[in-house]
Amino acid sequence: MTNVTIGTGSPRRRPTSKDVAALAGVAQSTVSHVINGNYPVSETVRRQVLDAMERLDYHPNASARTLRTSRTRTIALLEKLDEHTAGYDVLPYLTGIIRHAREHDYDVIVNTLSDDDNALDRLSQRMICDGFVIMDVVEGDPRVERAAQLAVPAVLVGNAVGFGDDANVPGAGRMPDCVYYDYDAAMAEIAREAADCGCDTLVMVRDEPDDGRSLPPIERTMYDSGRREAERLGLRTELIVPPTGEEDGVAAVGDDLAAAIAGRRAVIAMRGVNLGDAVRRWCEARDIRPGIDVSIVAIGPVAAQGRYPELSYLPTRPDAVVSAAIDLLAARIDGDTSPAVVRAILPEHIVHRGTTLPMMTLPMRTDSGDVWGCGRDGERG
Amino acid sequence: MTNVTIGTGSPRRRPTSKDVAALAGVAQSTVSHVINGNYPVSETVRRQVLDAMERLDYHPNASARTLRTSRTRTIALLEKLDEHTAGYDVLPYLTGIIRHAREHDYDVIVNTLSDDDNALDRLSQRMICDGFVIMDVVEGDPRVERAAQLAVPAVLVGNAVGFGDDANVPGAGRMPDCVYYDYDAAMAEIAREAADCGCDTLVMVRDEPDDGRSLPPIERTMYDSGRREAERLGLRTELIVPPTGEEDGVAAVGDDLAAAIAGRRAVIAMRGVNLGDAVRRWCEARDIRPGIDVSIVAIGPVAAQGRYPELSYLPTRPDAVVSAAIDLLAARIDGDTSPAVVRAILPEHIVHRGTTLPMMTLPMRTDSGDVWGCGRDGERG
DNA sequence: CTGAAAGCGCTTACAG
């Protein structure tokens, strides 16, 4: 306790490894050896050093270490956010990234500004961070090419833009890795679970209209994927495109929606728990009973669990996504130069709650009005 | 363009101020003088140096600067978040802090982990940041006392816990500054606007029940404050305490709520736009027309604007809060040792949208059923 | 196993 600043007295100089060495009666390098464990140190000396560190309340200075090692032990998260961003969609990513980064002993600098275009350059050129996690990449995002030119590695989270067929970045540099949740597979999974329990229709409600602003890349192909899988399984499909992703949007396409599910065993699927809940309320207002007359499944983050406890959903696995992303990034920082990786995180299964009956036992009405359950083996008719 | 890493070739060493000095034909210190502007430099030399910096694509190394100056130009934001945190409540604070920090040329390390208890110690002891913004401080939060002992300054955002009457921190150290939105004044403001247009009842719906977990400090006194102001103005008041802050909670206290507003000119006020929207929907489901039969005003973040476009609300001014917080923190980092500051950010006025008629012209029914407008001067009767 | 020395890339008195 000799090291606590008292009142307004001038703060005592922080102890350095030199002070520790002096107190322990060893060389400064020995202190470093003890701390980093890169060189063998006798147990006696190790104890002396540890003891001195404790007594002085010594903690190594991060910037001195960084200056010497060229490792900041900091990664930067670039995620453009505005006041319209749905928070419970971003929080699991944010917190997951921070948690996994900490597990790799990194701190996370977060930059959410949409007008801070040179954050990427500034943070890497001044050696403020060891690597980047870049989120919400859009089509033609200049940051992808920029990231490829950087002296530090980057991983793209949430989209596979600029990869696949057109994975070549103009100019030199190495491609950033990319991790994303596979919405295509997710929609296909919903189609499969629908077919498994004898539904005959998959109604997909799009999250956002195609209004000139470019659709999120993850939305470009998921409806096609859902339709393809559904048709392969013999289901009818419908795509409803509301003018907005909220309650008003659902109301605006109410007639289409009503027609799409009328007299059908339908599963209504959409991206986003907000939209899912809006559809649920729309149904209830019209005495269509989710989980009985129709199934509603939203593809959304686990956070939905708290906010919409009644909604059945297919989790987007943000933790799996960011865990893979941080592992990749940490490996790159440690010098892994293997070819760039594009990793799809696959969906698991629907979490059945109030808006679907468990698919395995979903009651099914025959034409005669009988209700019976069906197994996954497809014991039907 | 000579400095771009090509393909897998070994990355070129980053240029240093020494390289710049050599190219410009001056001493390294002169380069520093040009960059920092602390010493006079002739215009000719300045140009030479600037030119050399440009040609080499030179950017000063942050850790070397930090090692020398003991300034990291980084602040740490500590905000415990879990998956139940409402995102649109935290995003404006997060983004606001980052934006204002950048304006002061700070980057922001964010730590949202609820189990990373020594983040405060680690980040300050290893000199990773110059100061802290600590959010969501709760009663008896050990971080307040901890912050007071730190070598770097801290500012508490959102609560004034441990301040006021019991502002003394045990042990030595300097008290952190604190900035908070004044919910007491907010509820009083709602009471005043209600009285101004001839309402006779203020119904407050509490956001969270007092369920053993300590209430957020900002909720401790706001209902008292609302009641006091309302009664001073001759309004009746009611406090409704739902079992949860969501839709189910409102349903559970539906009878109380119905009784509280029956036959009254009531303003229903609550903290949180979610709750406000739940009340709005509850009203509409019972053919009580918000904005006509009753007023609903939620105290909430500006983000409500996007999410609940119909809801009238009293903005919580997150930007004003964090702007003040960062200004204070930056001043402390720059050596300001004046006494600790507790700054309340006062509410402005209600933003009238769908759930209130503009208060100035709210139609008012007399006993005889007449409808008439009223001015702020209180022309009544 | 241990220690003396160099050096990471800056900034800052200080001397000129």
Add this chain to the structure above:
DNA sequence: CTGAAAGCGCTTACAG
């Protein structure tokens, strides 16, 4: 106005 030198606090070959 300009430059040579010291030093911030570490880590890492290297010599012993």
